[in-house]
Amino acid sequence: MVSVPDQLKSRHIVVAPNWIGDTAMAAPFLASLRAVLPGGRIEAVANSWTAGLLRAFPWVDEVHAIGARDGLEWWKSALSLRGNLGRRGTETVWLLPNSFRSAVLGLLIGGGRRVGYATDKRGFLLGRAVAPPPGSPPPHLIDYYLGLLEAEGWPVAHRGVRLPVTPEAGRFAEAIFAKKAPPGEGPLIGFHPGAAFGESKTWPADFFARLAKGLAEGLGARILLFGGPNETELADWVSSASDGAAVSIAGEDTLETLPAILAGLDLFLSGDTGPLHIAALAGTRTLSFFGPTDPRRTAPPGAHHRMLRRELECSPCFERLCPLGHHDCMKGITPEEVEEEVREILRAGVRATE
Numbered sequence: 001m002v003s004v005p006d007q008l009k010s011r012h013i014v015v016a017p018n019w020i021g022d023t024a025m026a027a028p029f030l031a032s033l034r035a036v037l038p039g040g041r042i043e044a045v046a047n048s049w050t051a052g053l054l055r056a057f058p059w060v061d062e063v064h065a066i067g068a069r070d071g072l073e074w075w076k077s078a079l080s081l082r083g084n085l086g087r088r089g090t091e092t093v094w095l096l097p098n099s100f101r102s103a104v105l106g107l108l109i110g111g112g113r114r115v116g117y118a119t120d121k122r123g124f125l126l127g128r129a130v131a132p133p134p135g136s137p138p139p140h141l142i143d144y145y146l147g148l149l150e151a152e153g154w155p156v157a158h159r160g161v162r163l164p165v166t167p168e169a170g171r172f173a174e175a176i177f178a179k180k181a182p183p184g185e186g187p188l189i190g191f192h193p194g195a196a197f198g199e200s201k202t203w204p205a206d207f208f209a210r211l212a213k214g215l216a217e218g219l220g221a222r223i224l225l226f227g228g229p230n231e232t233e234l235a236d237w238v239s240s241a242s243d244g245a246a247v248s249i250a251g252e253d254t255l256e257t258l259p260a261i262l263a264g265l266d267l268f269l270s271g272d273t274g275p276l277h278i279a280a281l282a283g284t285r286t287l288s289f290f291g292p293t294d295p296r297r298t299a300p301p302g303a304h305h306r307m308l309r310r311e312l313e314c315s316p317c318f319e320r321l322c323p324l325g326h327h328d329c330m331k332g333i334t335p336e337e338v339e340e341e342v343r344e345i346l347r348a349g350v351r352a353t354e
């Protein structure tokens with residue numbers, strides 16, 4: 001194992017990714033950092049909508065949230081963090097986002113050596129500007145983040161990690177299941193019909209409803225619909241269109257409790273969304289739909305996760321709304337083929353960790 005100099009076993013700040021899914025995929029980076037800094041302090045700086053997930057991570061000692069998305073309020077929030085953080089000594093500020101702004105944030109809050117990829121013309125702001133990996137597509141995002149540790153000559157202890165469930169979150173999940181899960185002994189399956197990124201990543205809502213009916217009738221599956229507070233209407237629509245085969249719990253969880261709920265499922269289905277990556281981190285099997293994004297970059301890795309996609313010339317387009325207007329990458333995946341895939345996954349074994 002590469003030894004880490006003593007002066008580096010102190011305080012490290014990690015500027016976290018801006019998306020929930022990317023934050024989940026940063027878990028192996030944080031776990032590996034923790035492994036080489038058992039006595040060190042790891043603090044994360046995140047935006048307010050991902051901070052809750054980081055607070056559920058056992059590898060992070062403290063999370064500082066930036067309250068605003070952009071503009072003057074963002075600068076005020078960053079400067080106030082500088083007041084809090086700047087007084088304490090920092091060895092290294094790790095920049096996981098590629099943006100110029102994250103390097104400016106690192107400069108404002110840190111005082112330590114800034115390590116990040118030399119992207120977005122920000123190399124001059126970094127103490128260690130790591131050359132992005134060559135080739136296309138870039139490596140899986142998990143490996144991309146770990147590449148910063150490797151560039152520093154630090155060992156990567158964890159490529160795959162599982163997020164432990166805290167007793168408190170576990171109790172919350174049990175209460176949700178007791179209150180909302182349909183009765184019976186059938187497999188408990190989660191669907192996430194929405195996507196914060198944009199409509200292009202979503203599988204059609206009526207397909208989710210048809211699938212729910214098919215799985216409930218054919219397998220006795222008990223289906224819960226997930227979503228954030230602004231996705232309750234969509235989840236309610238799917239529930240109603242499925243004649244109640246799927247029950248909505250959208251808006252009832254928080255990012256601190258969501259991993260525990262997902263960990264209690266037998267399978268989770270979603271597009272390339274934040275909850276998909278949290279489910280994978282929680283050790284739950286996933287079946288995902290990919291269209292506008294690149295599965296080589298972000299599909300949950302490992303034998304317990306399956307992915308469906310159509311081979312289209314336009315895919316991946318990385319657009320939030322289908323620029324061609326037809327959304328064939330998602331509409332081309334039928335409820336019947338997904339149902340068959342679900343049956344196969346469940347036949348192969350129920351839990352990812354077994």
Ligand code: SF4
Nearest residue numbers: 314315317322328329
């Ligand atoms: S352009 Fe192609 S990949 Fe992008 S959303 Fe439309 S159908 Fe999907």
